Amino acid sequence: MFDISLKLLLRRLGMLFGLYMLLRVVFYLLNYSTFAEAGFGTTLLAFLHGLRFDVAAIFAVNSLFILLSLFPVGNTLNPTYQRALKWIFILSNLPFIALALVDVEFFKFIGRRSSNEIFAITDDIIEQFGQLVTYYWYLILGFAVLIYALAKVYPKTGQQASKATQPNVWLRGVRLILVAGFIVLGIRGGLQLKPLRPSHAFVLEPAALGHLTLNSPFTFIKGIGQTKLEEKRYFTSDDALLNAMEFAPGAYAAQDGPIKKDNVVILILESFAAEYVGALNHGQGYTPFLDSLATEGILFRNAFANGRKSIEALPSILAGVPSLMLEPFITSPYQANNVYGLGTLLQQQNYKTAMFHGAANGSMGFNDFSRRAGVQQYFGMDEYPEQLRKNDFDGQWGIFDEPYLQYVSKQLTEFEKPFMATIFTLSSxxxxxxxxxxxNTFPKGELEIHESIGYADYALKEFFQSAAKQPWYHNTLFIITADHTQKSINPAYQNELGHYRVPLLLFHPARRLPRINPDKVAQHADIPATVVDYLNLPTDKLLPFGHSLLDDNFGGHAIFFNGNAYVLVQPNVVAELKANDAVSFYTFSDLAPSPTTEPKAAQKLKALLQYFNNGMVNNRLYFD
Known part of the structure; x- marks a missing residue:
């Protein structure tokens, strides 16, 4: 089975691994300033971690070559056949080697490895080909040298090998099947829950090392078929854009006074639509504990999720990135863009940061994204005590809320203070x-979710009772919200706004929060700015989509994309921007057509969309 054909294949693929590592070294040297703050050991780990992505890219690019090299029928060592294989090898790898070399310089412009945006700038490349060749002549020279060297050192069979006896057909067939399984595993990146994707590269600090770990063929292949955002040109200058958004970079500079060192706990309740919360529906609901907590904190009555899925909630809540495209940010072509998450900002103030989610590790890419957002430690089902896992597993998704939240309470007690913890429930x-x-303990209600909402609310009560006995409790700001809405039976929520309405509660057991209008419009993307404002942190790394909920001079807004149109919710008007740039206006909150137009709202919505799209495409979400 391990005959000359397989040995040749391994030598040829090994040569490619060496080439990919060489290209990574060149990429590192010519973009050294991006990675300069990383230590030698961490940089070395980034190089070693890159082998995983090299395996996926090389196997994907060379799958046809591998198949033909081990074809079970005929003499694959025949000189003519081997010459054809060599051409397939070179032609298959040629465009990806070129892409990797182009990225050495292109990275300086977009701040990430290339994806499918290459397709969008093909016309520009053709038009500017002459000056590009003149300016980047050394890349063309390097490409020519690499291709020549690849053809020159390509392992050959030799004259005697072509006459060697090959294994019989059935043995070669079995070998090909085994190798094919190994190839699929390599392309997938292993046996983990989700296939390998660019976000998996960002496991080291500083996060920029993720770009070093990746290779351009991998990110390009992963970007094929993904929708690219269209850049917008509603405003021709940054000043006009910022004025329309009512945003000034650096506006969140710390006020006079010390930085608070309170702990921060963000609780994201699975599927807790506002419709289920009694405090938001004249006492008619399934959340008696959350209702009681609302009397001691600030419950915003007009709060919105920025998306409809769990995977869309985390970028909004932890990084202020709303879901304004068809694909969630976590799996989009822009997932490797620069993001300054709340965890990153708090780490700069020596906070311990962690996230808890009782589901299988890797679920929805939460572990990878939370790391991108500055979360140092992720606790999934794998970290839950093994001796308890069997009894506490719900049989489907992960650990039941009650035991899991008790586990979280104990873990937080062991944390170094101050800390920020994000907790995502799952029983509902x-x-x-x-x-x-x-x-039969909790009201079954009219929908199947209602009973589980009652259980999750009870688990939340038990968590707070346990936490109240811990020394960290009275020095903690709690922010409670839901990831998205769910099934509806109340006609008041069966409309465009109702599909996004979630609870959002601020609670501190020992500090009196500022007097704030609870009727202001709130959203997930406001949470990072609210934490920064509450702790009085100096930063210019907040996105313009959200505002501090503690600022009572701002009436608030919420923005979301419903798959067909972009919607901006403000206290006095709802603006809807369709694909053809037509804008419609509605009253808030009954969604009746507005008798008058609101040009300022339309301009703000267009400005926010332009900022989002262009910032994503150009990896420039933050002003320098």
């Missing part, structure tokens, strides 16, 4: 399983 997720001992 379809199929809405609750522990057998609680069956």
């Amino acid at each position: 997720h379809q199929p809405y399983t609750i522990p057998d001992k609680y069956k």
